[in-house]
Amino acid sequence: xxxxxxxxxxxxxxxxxxxxxxxxxxxxxxxxxxxxxxxxxxxxxxxxxxxxxxxxxxxxxxxxxxxxxxxxxxxxxxxxxxxxxxxxxxxxxxxxxxxxxxxxxxxxxxxxxxxxxxxxxxxxxxxxxxxxxxxxxxxxxxxxxxxxxxxxxxxxxxxxxxxxxxxxxxxxxxxxxxxxxxxxxxxxxxxxxxxxxxxxxxxxxxxxxxxxxxxxxxxxxxxxxxxxxxxxxxxxxxxxxxxxxxxxxxxxxxxxxxxxxxxxxxxxxxxxxxxxxxxxxxxxxxxxxxxxxxxxxxxxxxxxxxxxxxxxxxxxxxxxxxxxxxxxxxxxxxxxxxxxxxxxxxxxxxxxxxxxxxxxxxxxxxxxxxxxxxxxxxxxxxxxxxxxxxxxxxxxxxxxxxxxxxxxxxxxxxxxxxxxxxxxxxxxxxxxxxxxxxxxxxxxxxxxxxxxxxxxxxxxxxxxxxxxxxxxxxxxxxx
Numbered sequence: 001x002x003x004x005x006x007x008x009x010x011x012x013x014x015x016x017x018x019x020x021x022x023x024x025x026x027x028x029x030x031x032x033x034x035x036x037x038x039x040x041x042x043x044x045x046x047x048x049x050x051x052x053x054x055x056x057x058x059x060x061x062x063x064x065x066x067x068x069x070x071x072x073x074x075x076x077x078x079x080x081x082x083x084x085x086x087x088x089x090x091x092x093x094x095x096x097x098x099x100x101x102x103x104x105x106x107x108x109x110x111x112x113x114x115x116x117x118x119x120x121x122x123x124x125x126x127x128x129x130x131x132x133x134x135x136x137x138x139x140x141x142x143x144x145x146x147x148x149x150x151x152x153x154x155x156x157x158x159x160x161x162x163x164x165x166x167x168x169x170x171x172x173x174x175x176x177x178x179x180x181x182x183x184x185x186x187x188x189x190x191x192x193x194x195x196x197x198x199x200x201x202x203x204x205x206x207x208x209x210x211x212x213x214x215x216x217x218x219x220x221x222x223x224x225x226x227x228x229x230x231x232x233x234x235x236x237x238x239x240x241x242x243x244x245x246x247x248x249x250x251x252x253x254x255x256x257x258x259x260x261x262x263x264x265x266x267x268x269x270x271x272x273x274x275x276x277x278x279x280x281x282x283x284x285x286x287x288x289x290x291x292x293x294x295x296x297x298x299x300x301x302x303x304x305x306x307x308x309x310x311x312x313x314x315x316x317x318x319x320x321x322x323x324x325x326x327x328x329x330x331x332x333x334x335x336x337x338x339x340x341x342x343x344x345x346x347x348x349x350x351x352x353x354x355x356x357x358x359x360x361x362x363x364x365x366x367x368x369x370x371x372x373x374x375x376x377x378x379x380x381x382x383x384x385x386x387x388x389x390x391x392x393x394x395x396x397x398x399x400x401x402x403x404x405x406x407x408x409x410x411x412x413x414x415x416x417x418x419x420x421x422x423x424x425x426x427x428x429x430x431x432x433x434x435x436x437x438x439x440x441x442x443x444x445x446x447x448x449x450x451x452x453x454x455x456x457x458x459x460x461x462x463x464x465x466x467x468x469x470x471x472x473x474x475x476x477x478x479x
Contacts, residue, residue: 001366003058006309008240008264009163013368018231019262024055024062025230027222027261029239030120032069033101034086037108038284039299039314040270040277044236046300047267047308047369049114051234053412054365066117067221070098070124071201072193073214081211084200094201098122108287112296113414119225123217127203130212130220133254134191134205142253146182148194148208154187157249163264164241189246191216215246219254222247228255229262237266237309238276268306272314285314297415298323304371304413325379329406330417332382336403338472339389340396341430342437350388350398354405357381361409371413378409425472429459433470440465 003016018024028048031037048064055062071094073082087094106116123130134150137143142156154160190213195202202209212220222230228251235244244264251260270277277284290299302322306312357380364373385402388394410416436451455461455472463470 001363003055003366004368005263005265006368007262008237008266009259009261011165014263016263018060019229022060024060024232025065025226026052026062026232026234027065027067027218027226027230028117028233029218029235029243030066030068031102031105032073032082033098033105034073034082035101036286036288037101037105038277038286039290040236040284041105042109042112042287042290042299043270043303043312044234044267045109045114046112046303047371048234049414050304050371050412051265051369052115054369057412063119063226064115064117065119065121065222065225067218068098068102068120068122069214069217070094070122072123072212072217081199081201087200104288108291111291112287112299121221121225123212123221124201126217126221126224127212129224130216131192131203131205133216133220133223133250134212136254137191137250140253142249143191144184145207146184148210149182149190150192150207151183151188152191152246152249152253154185154189154249157253160187160249161241161245163245163248166241166245189213189215189242191250215243216250218243219247219251219260223251223254228257229260231261232263232265233261234265234267237268240264240266267308268311270312270314274313277314294319294323295326295417297326297417300413301326301375301415304375304415307372308369325375326415326417328379329382329410329415332386333403333406333416335389336385336399339394339399340403342434350385350394351401353384354381354398354402357384358405358409365412374409375413375415378406381406381409425459425461429455429461433463433472436463437470440470 004013005016007014031041052062052064070083083094083097087097143150143152192205192207192210193213194208195210202211248260252258272283302319305322357377361374361377364370385399432451432455436448439447452463460474461472463472
């Protein structure tokens with residue numbers, strides 16, 4: 001079953017077919033570095049991490065690009081630059097602000113087991129590309145100069161609003177309340193902004209000293225590394241308008257090639273008490289704080305347990321459920337490793353059942369990356385394997401296959417604890433366990449109990465008898 005993915009542009013699932021064979025160019029809008037990343041960011045980037053891992057597993061050659069917004073991100077054309085505002089508040093330079101929060105952002109994402117992008121680029125390192133694109137839009141009549149600033153002329157771009165499906169009247173009604181007098185149309189947006197003397201970050205341009213608007217940064221960077229057309233653009237759904245709408249208009253008006261992006265793939269919002277979690281609202285939970293409270297695998301399980309396009313609400317009950325799932329997978333792997341030390345012939349029935357479930361897992365992932373359904377199949381593999389181990393109906397080869405399968409599929413979501421390894425026990429303890437197994441088989445329960453006590457007193461091991469044999473754990477794990 002080939003991958004089908006929901007395209008926001010067409011509002012339907014489409015067969016995933018990159019522009020250039022097995023090569024995939026994927027751009028995801030990066031973070032504006034003026035504060036700590038929060039769980040809303042984690043939700044979004046965890047999904048694209050899963051998508052990249054899955055595509056690479058399917059032998060696609062993925063190039064993953066992100067930008068770093070370090071200038072020009074404003075609430076509207078008359079507002080304050082978010083980075084500059086933070087710099088003034090903390091009496092630091094914008095670069096100091098960006099470097100500080102970017103470092104913490106990358107460290108937090110590393111702890112969450114997110115792959116770093118293949119290309120991560122700051123907007124301020126691409127001012128020449130931004131100026132060149134703005135000049136091209138002025139030259140071809142899609143942008144105009146007004147009082148030292150450059151605005152994109154929305155009226156000159158056919159089908160503006162095609163991504164968000166907003167009509168002209170809605171776009172006008174939805175324009176920012178504050179509108180600069182020099183704008184020809186409320187919908188027009190800034191490409192290059194005339195810098196007041198007080199502005200810290202500013203550069204020379206053909207139109208005077210200024211700095212880039214938010215939207216132009218992404219397209220200038222994407223055009224620089226991917227060219228006029230590429231495969232996947234990602235970001236949270238709230239960016240579809242106006243940010244992504246503006247990106248489409250800018251890029252296609254610059255190059256004349258359509259579509260700029262073949263697949264627009266958006267994630268749903270993260271809410272807390274059903275309200276969108278955002279820095280601007282002050283109701284966000286910093287990712288570093290969440291990671292102090294919850295293991296990264298638990299957070300990844302919680303995120304993946306909801307489909308990427310649906311809203312995800314933060315609550316401890318769902319995180320608790322995610323923890324139970326992670327513990328089930330980890331304990332299954334521990335049991336398999338322990339059972340593999342006791343060779344067993346088995347009936348070879350397990351393997352066929354495992355790979356039928358694997359097929360269902362892959363079908364779920366190929367159906368618009370349905371991670372909740374895929375995870376349910378992954379947990380089914382663990383349940384089936386445990387049942388066979390409980391009944392002693394397995395071969396060592398089969399349960400090792402089950403372990404590898406759980407690790408292979410769990411890697412898409414990064415839900416297997418890195419520390420989930422069976423602790424090695426002394427040879428004498430292993431021999432005592434084997435002797436006790438023989439005593440149990442011979443129904444010598446007095447000897448069995450004696451050996452059980454020795455294992456607990458001497459090695460701190462507690463034995464649990466199952467149909468598949470005894471499994472051990474440390475005495476403190478019972479507390």
